[in-house]
Amino acid sequence: xxxxxxxxxxxxxxxxxxxxxxxxxxxxxxxxxxxxxxxxxxxxxxxxxxxxxxxxxxxxxxxxxxxxxxxxxxxxxxxxxxxxxxxxxxxxxxxxxxxxxxxxxxxxxxxxxx
Numbered sequence: 001x002x003x004x005x006x007x008x009x010x011x012x013x014x015x016x017x018x019x020x021x022x023x024x025x026x027x028x029x030x031x032x033x034x035x036x037x038x039x040x041x042x043x044x045x046x047x048x049x050x051x052x053x054x055x056x057x058x059x060x061x062x063x064x065x066x067x068x069x070x071x072x073x074x075x076x077x078x079x080x081x082x083x084x085x086x087x088x089x090x091x092x093x094x095x096x097x098x099x100x101x102x103x104x105x106x107x108x109x110x111x112x113x114x
Contacts, residue, residue, distance in 0.1 A: 029070070
């Protein structure tokens with residue numbers, strides 16, 4: 001490890017502690033266990049078949065980084081959904097599905113005889 005890598009490691013470690021460790025797997029695991037013990041319906045399992053190669057790559061990477069599958073997949077899903085939301089907003093996917101608010105208001109006024 002060179003000097004720059006060492007400083008980057010220490011800076012990221014400090015940042016994780018300052019920001020409250022968004023990827024704190026232990027705290028999330030405790031929350032999920034407590035919710036499951038209380039029969040909470042707020043917990044869902046996401047399951048999808050993937051190729052053996054992808055599974056092995058995932059397992060290898062997570063073992064190397066010492067990250068749980070659950071915390072990694074949760075973070076990846078949040079990141080992917082945030083990106084999808086931003087892209088959908090950018091392209092305005094509902095642009096032609098709903099009339100503009102002004103047209104709805106004018107139609108309502110016309111229907112009421114105003």
